[in-house]
Amino acid sequence: MEPILSNVPGTLPWHVWHERHPAMFASLVEAHPFPPSTRTALDELLHETLTPEWLGTPFLAAESVFYRRLLEAIGYFTPDGPWAGFDLFAFLKDADLASASLDLPDLTPAERLLAALWGNQADLGFQLGSAIGPAAHLVVDQTDDALSVLTGAPRVGLVADNAGKELLADLGLVDWLLAGGGVDEVTVHLKPHPYYVSDATTTDLVKCLRALASAGGRATDLATRLHTAAAEGRFVVATHPFFCAPLPFHEAPPDLFGAADVLVFKGDLNYRRLVGDLRWPIATPFASTVPPLDAAIVALRTLKSDVLVGVDENSVTDLEGDWRVNGRYGSVQVVSRPAAGPTPPASGPVSPSPGRG
Numbered sequence: 001m002e003p004i005l006s007n008v009p010g011t012l013p014w015h016v017w018h019e020r021h022p023a024m025f026a027s028l029v030e031a032h033p034f035p036p037s038t039r040t041a042l043d044e045l046l047h048e049t050l051t052p053e054w055l056g057t058p059f060l061a062a063e064s065v066f067y068r069r070l071l072e073a074i075g076y077f078t079p080d081g082p083w084a085g086f087d088l089f090a091f092l093k094d095a096d097l098a099s100a101s102l103d104l105p106d107l108t109p110a111e112r113l114l115a116a117l118w119g120n121q122a123d124l125g126f127q128l129g130s131a132i133g134p135a136a137h138l139v140v141d142q143t144d145d146a147l148s149v150l151t152g153a154p155r156v157g158l159v160a161d162n163a164g165k166e167l168l169a170d171l172g173l174v175d176w177l178l179a180g181g182g183v184d185e186v187t188v189h190l191k192p193h194p195y196y197v198s199d200a201t202t203t204d205l206v207k208c209l210r211a212l213a214s215a216g217g218r219a220t221d222l223a224t225r226l227h228t229a230a231a232e233g234r235f236v237v238a239t240h241p242f243f244c245a246p247l248p249f250h251e252a253p254p255d256l257f258g259a260a261d262v263l264v265f266k267g268d269l270n271y272r273r274l275v276g277d278l279r280w281p282i283a284t285p286f287a288s289t290v291p292p293l294d295a296a297i298v299a300l301r302t303l304k305s306d307v308l309v310g311v312d313e314n315s316v317t318d319l320e321g322d323w324r325v326n327g328r329y330g331s332v333q334v335v336s337r338p339a340a341g342p343t344p345p346a347s348g349p350v351s352p353s354p355g356r357g
């Protein structure tokens, strides 16, 4: 199966490099007092990424390396430098969190699951390049199966995606799992440092909890329950360098997810890493594309890139235009836990071999 590349004009990856990234760089430079050397480094990075070498590298790997290079360009990893450890996307993530409604409604388990899914629409990198319409429908809806594998599972891992509103919705789901879903322990897997524009780090999770705690009503109660669960070792925050690696989850270290019985993968990028960023025919069975994890899998995603599997082709014939990438459609997809040991996928992904550019 061929990897998705960025060298075809008119495709989403082409748009990302040629339009979305320049717009993002303009907003970063406007928001920060970067010195001339940093501005030059950013310009050079932007130009470098438009070379045939970058555009001909698998999109998944190239984009990941790009975000690493962006942090290097601002001095994020320069010890004792003024920008060491500085989250250059914090201004966007904080604004998104500040605009969230914390007057939490009383949601059913299915509504909490779908809130976590549609919360994925609020991806700031995506918004920088296009407008998001009202929430629409699911091209695959296995919500009942998802609730069934989650309810009563001993250990659940949630592989988080974006900060702000999406992470708030994720915490709503985690709260239900621990308080009403009969789950003993939930681990939220976060990025070890800023990555794609709005990816959630530990700092972002703490900001969400503090916002909830000070909001009053159901929000404060939720934050209190999660703090108590954390003190009891039932709500666990974890991170690992692999979450910022330019690789699909098929190449994850074996201990990445601990002893999780169910893994919830949030968002588009995690979906691409879960099934492989490949030109799959959309009718390819979802279960045949995921890595052989010893856990059930629940993927909650709004569709923002070309990769899509597990879809009945007849069910999407009426959808028009850029429905596969415009973020207005979503999917809930489930793979049950293997009965006896992992099952190898029918067709493994091509491993990207990113150059550092």
Ligand SMILES: O=P(O)(O)OC[C@H]1O[C@](O)(CO)[C@@H](O)[C@@H]1O
Pocket: 016, 063, 120, 123, 125, 126, 161, 162, 196, 266, 267, 268, 269, 270, 272, 302, 304, 305
């Ligand atoms: O935040 P999400 O849902 O992972 O979406 C980010 C998506 O936007 C993109 O960054 C496009 O640049 C995709 O690579 C990625 O799949």
